[in-house]
Amino acid sequence: MTDRCPPRVVSRSCCVQPGNIHQPTVSHIKQINKRVETITMSASTKSVPVSSSSSSRTTTTTTTTTAQPSAALESSFHSLVDNYQTTTPARVKLIDAFLLFIFVSGVLQFAYRVLITSYPFYAFAGGFGSTVGQFVLLAGLRAQVAPGRDGEFKQVSQERAFADFCAASVVLHLFAFNFLG
Secondary structure, three states: OOOOOOOOOOOHHHOEEOOEEOOOOHHHHHHHHHHHHHHHHHOEEEEEEEEOOOOOOEEEEEEEEOHHHHHHHHHHHHHHHHHHHHHOOHHHHHHHHHHHHHHHHHHHHHHHHHHOOOOOHHHHHHHHHHHHHHHHHHHHHHHHHOOOOOOOOOOOOHHHHHHHHHHHHHHHHHHHHHHHO
8 A cells, every 4th residue: 555645635534544544744734724724715704684574583694705716807807808908919809809790790690580580591591601601711810810820820821811711701601692592
């Protein structure tokens, strides 16, 4: 038998097994203390009185609040937005805005189809297919134009990528127009 507990197990019960009795090591104790500290710091409890309308007594419930993780999440989101605004070229931001527009347009088309009517099915198929196809083509263009991707697309210049995007978009819209009847 080994004289060390597995690193993923931090309870003392793993150290006391038949034929494998030993004291926990210092690393076990540090690991346990670190987990206890993170649990107590992340979950602060507070009492919230809740009154019931059917009875006259007040019930107290305990809820946990996670103020630190939400602050960390907010901080990371702000740093992500700041980094995007400072390092992303205007050309890629324009493509991202168009991607967002196409996504919202596709969601609205699908919601109309599900919630209101499906009568002109071929019109829905042409419009939604065009939206999905344009999104895929635009995502491919963004992958070719984005900075830092030069190693993957050495053979294709940005102008050639845009020309390919335009030609594929024309073909896509001809197929979509064919669905309209």
